[in-house]
């Protein structure tokens with residue numbers, strides 16, 4: 001099933017996406033949520049926090065696994081994805097911090113860390129709902145355009161366009177890490193449900209390519225056309241071409 005849910009603007013889109021997550025957690029309080037960082041899901045997380053504060057959603061049974069982390073950054077670094085997740089969600093809801101997983105960007109042996117991460121997802125019984133953003137070049141997680149689809153968690157060199165896009169969060173472009181650990185396309189496809197959030201006119205073209213263009217590793221998100229349960233939530237600008 002492929003659903004497209006249209007929000008009027010960023011707040012509306014965020015409320016719709018939060019509704020999908022809230023429904024998942026309500027129906028399955030002990031679920032495993034796959035989570036993403038970046039600017040697209042921040043509003044979704046803010047909405048979930050507000051509902052949590054109003055007593056409408058309980059994260060006590062939830063486990064989370066994040067898509068990716070920069071290589072070389074410690075979780076205490078304010079640019080790390082662990083820090084982002086604590087700041088934008090985990091510190092404000094009643095999820096057990098012990099049940100929140102983000103790849104360890106400081107692991108001495110990154111290959112081992114990737115294997116450990118895959119094993120951990122397997123031991124959890126897989127991901128029930130995976131939240132994704134969409135990169136301007138069609139990446140999901142940090143699966144950049146490539147000649148093939150990567151299966152499991154792996155280390156990647158970020159492309160120039162991704163480094164440039166991410167530099168908006170850093171003081172200097174030189175400070176943007178050039179490598180990351182990311183779940184593979186295989187991990188993402190194994191999730192029971194996919195929820196992908198997109199906003200802004202800058203995403204309109206890649207949204208069309210990813211969901212209505214040819215399936216190719218040059219547009220990694222295009223593989224989602226093969227998934228059985230995808231919900232695309234966007235604002236009017238991002239969905240303007242579809």
Ligand code: F6R
Nearest residue numbers: 036037038039040133134135141
């Ligand atoms: C983040 C991630 C990335 C982002 C993508 C879109 O964990 O894996 O794939 O989802 O780069 O980023 P934004 O939302 O900032 O446009």
